[in-house]
Amino acid sequence: MSQAIKAVLFEESEIASIASELGTDSLMGKSLTSLIADTDAFMALGVEVPGHSEAGGYAHNRHKQNYQYINQAGRLFLVTGEEKYAQYTADLLLAYADKYLKLGFHEQLNTNPPGRLFHQILNEHVFLLNSSLGYSCIRHWLSAKQQQTIVAGLFQPMLDMFTEQYSFDFDRIHNHGIWAVAAVAICGLAIDKPEYVEMSIHGLKGDDIEGGYLAQISKLFAPSGYYMEGPYYHRYAIRPLCLFAETVHRHRPELDIFNFNDQVIGKTIKSMLATAYPNGVFPALNDASLSMDVCDAGVVVALSLYAKHYGIDDDILGMAQIQDCVWVNPCGQVLSAAFAKNQAKLTPCWPSVELNEGPNGDRGAQAFMRMQADNGDVNQLVMNYGQHGMGHGHFDTLGISFFNNGQEVLREYGFGRWVNVEPKFGGRYLDENKSYARQTIAHNAVAVDQQCQNNFDVKLADSRHGEPHFFSGDDSAVQGVSAFCRDFYPGVDQQRSVLMVNHGVLAKPVLVDLYRLISDQNHQYDYSLHYDGQIVRTNFDYQTHSELATLGDHFGYQHIWNVAQGKATTEASDTALVSWLQGSSYYTWLSAVSADDEVIFTRSGANDPSFNLRSEPGMVLRRQAKDTLFANVLETHGYFNEAVEASTEARGQITQVNVIGSNEQGSVIEIVAQDATLVVMVSNQVGVTPTTDNSVTFNNQTFQWQGYFAVEQRG
Amino acid sequence: MSQAIKAVLFEESEIASIASELGTDSLMGKSLTSLIADTDAFMALGVEVPGHSEAGGYAHNRHKQNYQYINQAGRLFLVTGEEKYAQYTADLLLAYADKYLKLGFHEQLNTNPPGRLFHQILNEHVFLLNSSLGYSCIRHWLSAKQQQTIVAGLFQPMLDMFTEQYSFDFDRIHNHGIWAVAAVAICGLAIDKPEYVEMSIHGLKGDDIEGGYLAQISKLFAPSGYYMEGPYYHRYAIRPLCLFAETVHRHRPELDIFNFNDQVIGKTIKSMLATAYPNGVFPALNDASLSMDVCDAGVVVALSLYAKHYGIDDDILGMAQIQDCVWVNPCGQVLSAAFAKNQAKLTPCWPSVELNEGPNGDRGAQAFMRMQADNGDVNQLVMNYGQHGMGHGHFDTLGISFFNNGQEVLREYGFGRWVNVEPKFGGRYLDENKSYARQTIAHNAVAVDQQCQNNFDVKLADSRHGEPHFFSGDDSAVQGVSAFCRDFYPGVDQQRSVLMVNHGVLAKPVLVDLYRLISDQNHQYDYSLHYDGQIVRTNFDYQTHSELATLGDHFGYQHIWNVAQGKATTEASDTALVSWLQGSSYYTWLSAVSADDEVIFTRSGANDPSFNLRSEPGMVLRRQAKDTLFANVLETHGYFNEAVEASTEARGQITQVNVIGSNEQGSVIEIVAQDATLVVMVSNQVGVTPTTDNSVTFNNQTFQWQGYFAVEQRG
DSSP states (O other), X not given: OOSOOOOTTOOHHHHHHHHTTTTOSSHHHHHHHHHHHHHHHHHTTOOXXXXXXXXXXXXXXXXXXXXXHHHHHHHHHHHHOOHHHHHHHHXXXXXXXXXXXXXXXXXXXXXXXXXXXXXXXXXXXXXXXXXXXXXXXXXXXXXXXXXXXXXXXXIHHHXXXXXXXXXXXXXXXSHHHHHHHHHHHHHHHXXXXXXXXXXXXXXXXXXXXXXXXXXXXXXXXXXXXXXXXXXXXXXXXXXXXXXXXXXXXXXXXXXXXGGHHHHHHHHHHHHHHTTSOTTSBOOXXXXXXXXXXXXXXXXXXXXXXXXXXXXXXXXXXXXXXXXXXXXXXXXXXXXXXXXXXXXXXXXXXXXXXXXXXXXXXXXXXXXXXXXXXXXXXXXXXXXXESOOOGXXXXXXXXXXXXXXXXXXXXXXXXXXXXXXXXXXXXXXBOHHIIIIITSGGGSSSEEETTOOGGGGOHHHHHTOOOEEEEXXXXXXXXXXXXXXXEEEETTEEEEEXXXXXXXXXXXXXXXXXXXXXXXXXXXXXXEEEOOOSEEEEESSOOEEEEEXXXXXSSTTGGGEEEEEEEESOOSSOXXXXXXXXXXXXXXXXXXXXOXXXXXXXXXXXXXXXXXXXXXXXXXXXXXXXSSEEXXXXXXXXXXEETTTTEEEOOSOSEEEXXXXXXXXXXXXXXXXXXXXXXXXXXXOOTTOOTTOEEXXXXXXXXXXEESSEEEXXXX | OOSOOOOTTOOHHHHHHHHTTTXXXXXXXXXXXXXXXXXXXXXXXXXXXXXXXXXXXXXHHHHHHHHHHHHHHHHHHHHHOOHHHHHHHHHHHHHHHHHGGGSOOOOOOSSSOOOSSSSSHHHHHHHHHHHHHHHHHHGGGSOHXXXXXXXXIIIHHHHHIIIIITHHHHSOOSHHHHHHHHHHXXXXXXXXXXXXXXXXXXXXXXXXXXXSHHHHHHHSBOTTOOBTTOHHHHHHHHHHHHHHHHHHHHHOGGGOGGGHHHHHHHHHHHHHHTTSOTTSBOOOOSSOOSOOBTTSHHHHHHHHHHHHHHOOOHHHHHHHHHHTOOOSSHHHHHHHHHHHHOOSOOOOOOOOEEEEOSTTSOSOEEEEEEEEOTTSOEEEEEEEESOOOGGGOOSOTTOEEEEETTEEEEOOOOOSBOTTOTTTGGGSBOHHIIIIITSGGGSSSEEETTOOGGGGOHHHHHTOOOEEEEEEOOOSSEEEEEEEEEEEETTEEEEEEEEEEOOTTSSSOEEEEEEEXXXXXXXXXXXXXXXXXXXXXXXXXXXXXXXXXXXXXXXXGXXXXXXXXXXXXXXXXXXXXXXXXXXXXXXXXXXXXXXXXEEEEEEEOTTOTTOOSOOOEEEEXXXXXXXXXXXXXXXXXXXXXXTTTEEEOOSOSEEEEEEEEEOSSEEEEEEEESSOEEEEEEEOOTTOOTTOEEEEEETTEEEEEESSEEEEEEO
């Protein structure tokens, strides 16, 4: 007991300061209260170290819980001084030390090598990282013999496995690699073996090139901080990244890690946070669940760390408000204090941002555009024109998603996976992830000739990327993004320009979506939208099928039912209109259509022999053309509350969308609302800048504007 | 100003007492705060009295808002003393007085006669009730001339319309009738015309038989207090019922209204509250939305009134907690004070109750059975074996619904209506309400020969009712309900017995559902369940169809897709098993099956030309038989949280359900779990009592038990 505390992430004075918040209602106080309640509840189950099971199975879950509670109980021993926490941490560690080497290796199930506790060593890395942190908190409380037992029976075998047996996996620039180096370094510090810290920071060869933390954080992220696999995998890597950063900061201060490489750590945390929807959920870019959010434990660590080392603003405080907790660490204390001081009402609205991709930032980008409605509600558009995202990539370049009123409106399907649901293929990725979820038609994009972008060839897709055309996200009245994607379908170039327009004649910001296809040959273009809720009305006739067939046989089409279809035009109108009700909002999609266009109402779930897919609605506007422009508007309107039986403005204000013209210079459309007509002009000139002069003439009418786009009111 | 206050529902001293809670955080204080914020926001829009529109249209909504805010602003003038509220109330009333007689009558759209403001006078009654209450709060503030103008231009014409022009609708024993009499009486008091009070209480003829409030509350409810149309319509009638009761109490104390007819008012409020699910939502019995809950304004009034006049217990306080407000009235103040005093943690769990139906309580019943799991979660079963429910009745006698973990698990479809959504047929009932929602197959029941109970004949159905067999709802380990339904399909008798069993070998209460069919002839029996979420696994093979056809052509079957089907038995097992994931819980249904049984996975939404139906999954266990017993178990197990990627116990503990035997004396089944086998014995003897001795012999094995049922552990 008289020994000095050796906790990797705490100084003694810091512990006392955190302890002073026990029982308070600061974010730190609340975090401690729930950490205690959670840990006590698990400790009541006793100590149990099981053998093997499938992912999602009992033993798998128990090992995951065990490392989590080794970490938590260790920290709580420091903060509360209660020995029961040290005892529990020690009991668990000693039980593992006794059993670990007796457990054989799992069978190898995927590309990740198997561990002794888990089917993939990735989980074993996580185990080492957490248990080392817990161990470091109680080490001074353990006898020398106990320390020896734990090191010899558990930590050293793990270190050997990771750095020798699986050394190929240790020196790897990959999000999994960050877990490996963070675990090995933190364990090295916890057991006084600095050589492990060195190899983790600088790689096995010590050259900062082929592996190690510094190489990883130099190469894994674009200059914007964006991580190419998307936020879902980013938030998984961010936790060891931050834990290791804080560790380096404390134990290798000479590296000045928070300023390393142009502050890459701060930049990548911020870029991850800036992708989140206003409710804190991450958009499901590439393989991702629809529910991963900023309350994830890794993001909690990241936000607290960012607050301490890079500063605090309203958006950071707004995120803390969603998290409703902080990291139980001196970093979290800084955020908690700032949050307590802030008296303003927080309506976080991260600035619109275009995050470039690729090591040099020249391989496309991801756009996150935000605009507030009069009532403060944040509308967010996400558009993907960056890289493919490797093995987890979806074939959805130029795909969009859209969020407002607390819900995703133009929806991502997410991954084809029931994560950790053991009877669903052990919770791993399912066949339908490839056959449906990753296909172009499963996204809000245009599928050409019933095929998938880049012919569903990952290697080909990884070699390409979208081309940013313009991005303008500062204005509160009109914002816009545009990008090209060339030859993702042979002989077809695509340009998508999406504007958010807040205009006096409209109740809420509307989305203007101009999707241009350019080809010498005739093609079938399927402009596809995925919504949720109930169709309220259309302005054209359609036929519901009394027997359902699929929309096609390949590229995801085999998983889609053709529920109903009809000609998109009517005698009265060349604008197709579909309204639906989702939650408490009405939405109306309007599109300029021509005589042979067809609208197909769809539902996913066909050819799904194990009910692996969700049954979700969508619609397709189908057109046969060479060059064409899909000109669409999405209006948000009205209010519905079934419980109190209230409904207002179930019909929107926009009645028509007309294409005035579109060519290589620009596209001009007209949006007719009840009280006014808006003319929207978008530049298609490659290389357009904010000062470029645009002039196009259609039907003897000339339209002129400066810069990327213009919105003008007529009548 | 020197005039005495003439408010119908307030004494001067009561106003001062309520005013003393302004700004406090009692339920009354919070109710006042939100009433003020809500009223101020609407007042900011100014005074507008529009003309006609469809239900759900702008004018319709505005008139509804106007009467609500006349009522609210009037009350707030009394409580706050601020003249702006009186002025606003007066401005609106005077505007109506000016315009009302200039508005022609609406077109008649349904059986309800049209009014001048609304398409049905029901809404006009509601207008009169609310505006009279508001008027009574500011009358002393108005000049005599203003009072005259309002009475002559608005109130008197309304009174004439209701009591003369539409007198046939005034004297009617019907839930709409309560609005009529309450409105006319309260208006009569507000304008000093006691003759209207008299005719409202005693009917136009004054005989308390053909009409009037006393006749209505004597005849509308069963002795149990149950209202035959179900909770959705009950909560609509409860508001005028309570407002009128409080009015009579204050102005005709000699009637001792709260003790009238064996306390029918208290009884019917309590029976309505006792139907609600643990989250406060009402089960959708008959035509009903899935979201109507105890926060409805009428239920708020009813709970406050009950608290003052009939007493307060933990369940009442628990409901107040869900409502998070009270009625701004002296009654609400009593509830608010009791709520503030209560320090205990509220986990409301209303006692299990069987509510009888019919004027004499002998026309079947509705069962509401509740059992708490170890963690306090309330499991609720609802079973219908009462009356049909007239024009709003569903053909679902012996149908059940089941709720736990905060969600409806065995689900009601609810009505075929998008209430107040103007583009959906003016928000009225849709064709699909008849063709699907009311049909037997749309419910959790057995449909025979692909038909509907009572051949979808309302008159025939109204002439019949279920027969209660037993109900036992006091025990915390086993509860049970059983009922018969004879000849609802020609030549077929049905008996359903549902038990909730909380047993040490099972994690949570399981539902045991024994559905017995009795016939001389061979029939097709479709045992149907409606679930939500994702199928996780089955223990039998099934084929998903690559083209979808409907399940049939009539009686709702035409709206159901046959998504997949398979033989229910396998070589390994005579128990069919289907597991699914809904929200954070896993559910496993197991059923004893025989060789020719088939399971069909379904989805609603076929032959739905206007997307009026929701697309929802279900399943059917299909059997050809004469006499048979469907023996089913529903196990709730495990936990899933996608956001934190946690999953436990995705497989349940029960592996088999075997029918040992079933005859007129009793049914005996065996439930095999991992750690034990339970034998469940249920008496089928007509007239069984808690002391009846039962003895049945199947396969030379004799089973004996006393009373309704027994559950015994073997092995």
